[in-house]
Amino acid sequence: MLGRLRAVVLRPGVVLAVSVLVACVFLAVESRKLYFFGDDWEFLLQRGLNWDSLMRPHNEHWSFLPVIAFRLMVKIFGIGHYPAYALMPILLHAACCGLLYLVMRRNEVAAWPAAIVVIPFAFLCGNLGQNPLWDFQIGFLGSAAFGLLSLLSASGDGRTRLVLTWLAMIGSFLSSGMAIPMLVWLGLYVLLRRGLLWAIVTTAPPGVVYLVWYATYGREGRAYVPPTSGEKYIEFVATGLGSLWEQVIRFPGTGGVVLLSLLAVAWLGPLASRERALALSGGLAAVATFLFIGVSRSGLGAAAATVSRYSYFGIAFTVPAAAAVCALAAQRLAAHQIERVVAALLVTIALVGNGVVQSRTWVVDRARLGRGLRGTLAATGQLIAQHATFLNQRPSPADNPNITVDDVAHALADGQLRRQPASRPALLAAAAFLQVASGPKDYSLPAAAGLRSRGLTGKLPRTGCAQLRAGARAHIDLPPTGTGSQILIRSEATTLPAQLLDGALVSPAVYLPSVPGQPTYVATTASQGTLRINFKRGTVSVCLGTG
Incomplete structure (x- = not known):
């Protein structure tokens, strides 16, 4: 046997x-x-x-x-x-x-x-x-x-x-x-x-x-x-x-x-x-x-x-x-x-x-x-529930470009995707990808107010434009508002690295496209988080308005 x-x-x-x-x-x-x-x-x-x-x-x-x-x-x-x-x-x-x-x-x-x-x-x-x-x-x-x-x-x-x-x-x-x-x-x-x-x-x-x-x-x-x-x-x-x-x-x-x-x-x-x-x-x-x-x-x-x-x-x-x-x-x-x-x-x-x-x-x-994609989806769903204003459609553009805000909204509405609470870091990261943008056209948002800067030689404009000189680690901060805001930038950079800051939290960097020597609107509709725009060394023109 x-x-x-x-x-x-x-x-x-x-x-x-x-x-x-x-x-x-x-x-x-x-x-x-x-x-x-x-x-x-x-x-x-x-x-x-x-x-x-x-x-x-x-x-x-x-x-x-x-x-x-x-x-x-x-x-x-x-x-x-x-x-x-x-x-x-x-x-x-x-x-x-x-x-x-x-x-x-x-x-x-x-x-x-x-x-x-x-x-x-x-x-x-x-x-x-x-x-x-x-x-x-x-x-x-x-x-x-x-x-x-x-x-x-x-x-x-x-x-x-x-x-x-x-x-x-x-x-x-x-x-x-x-x-x-x-x-x-x-x-x-x-x-x-x-x-x-x-x-x-x-x-x-x-x-x-x-x-x-x-x-x-x-x-x-x-x-x-x-x-x-x-x-x-x-x-x-x-x-x-x-x-x-x-x-x-x-x-x-x-x-x-x-x-x-x-x-x-x-x-x-x-x-x-x-x-x-x-x-x-x-x-x-x-x-x-x-x-x-x-x-x-x-x-x-x-x-x-x-x-x-x-x-x-x-x-x-x-x-x-x-x-x-x-x-x-x-x-x-x-x-x-x-x-x-x-x-x-x-x-x-x-x-x-x-x-x-x-x-x-x-x-x-x-x-x-x-890693972090579950949190990104939860944060996107929370921003949708808050009726946030989106400037971009893709919360994970590099690795998951097929995910769009509209698709997430439909999946939530149909019950295919569950609503889950999002952590503060996930919310800040999602806002950086979805509520920060740049382009050659006016976003029809109010001009940014209360600008702060570091590493820039020259005086920031209250209205109109100012010619500034960017040194090491130069940046401009746009504080959050309830309606969103924008500024107009002209530099020699092809991308403008940007981040959202909320207290000690810092979002992943987003790289905003820019045409060297041409005016580029940079906008944010994030209700929480200061938008920090970083510059390389060189001349930068900053305008509050159409420039």
Whole structure:
């Protein structure tokens, strides 16, 4: 009885299932340190279930299924309960792990090598944290999961499987543009297994669906990226491919060698025909992925090729080749059973540990970016309730530009976002971003009164204009009023750093745009907090009025 139980527990599939479960628990615990961020807010606040919202691209991505998922989550949980949303990418990641294993087993990859290479992937070894730990990445993960499902279906024969392959691949396209690399993998796999005609038959219908969407809606989508060049493109692709396995094994400069070795084994190694088709098509798809991504992202620089949302796909594509290497190594050590088991355990534990450390590092960095956002939303809601006058719409313009005052007001009115008390620092920070502004046009506010200054040579005007000389740490303070106030400034600066001060509290700096030599109105409607405008050394003209 005990022996039978041991035999069941030590089956590769069971070991993998338990490992994936443990990985999911680990990721769920880590996700509790996070909050909504960046692109989340477009789906949380600005998308609905109408046809335009479902078809309109997000950047270049068709996000049909992610939008539906987000709207359902908002309906059930509202906005604010991040751990519930975080379960979506974690479960999709678990599905990807299981599907990778099943695809390999269906294609003659031995059970233990298949399980051993998927376990570190489950723990995000290779710095893969962004997709499973950020709820917005259900788009990328949906494309991966549906793409793997299409591969699994294409591993068999028959019309029913062909239709299922088409449907799964269409589901991949309905999730994000990363369906294109998944379609490449599917096409190459079928090409190597069954020939060109079957590759066309398998990939054409989902490809046509995507092209129809792109022709009618997708062309409107674009990411705002600096222009690229041939040199930048080549550097981007080389960096992305070279970093894939370097982040797994953590030895600088070895990533390219490992990738080439995996491709060589997939092409030339003594593999079964289906195993070779899967491993080689996956390796080539990894190369195609960075060639594809580089077209739209290489303008961001080579470092952008190493972000984990892309590495996730590159590692997934090359996992079958890694399993082939493990299987060949196991054959070489067939006469050394104990050494083989110990080596497999040590390597797996080391890679899992690497994944845990990398995931925690990613969480710390992301949590730092999102710190204070809950307070910012609470403060924005409190300012809305006070009927404050807003000069800007975005309370978190740098990291969360999709959040606007109007969207927050609608979410509060609909009960999707709860009203919560805001701390004084959060209120001051929100007021700095929302109630302080600059521009070339008059804000139709009263001229500031009771100005105070430091580091300025000359007398501040009571009316009209004054020419002043700014020294070190020069600034002008505009005291708060019930109606708001403004001044007109002319300087040689391109930005005017400003802060709100309330007793000992100081808001984060906001950088007000200014055109050198041209008049710039600086306005504040903050009812609490003195506006401090800082100057660099040089000549400054200050006017109370139109100047």
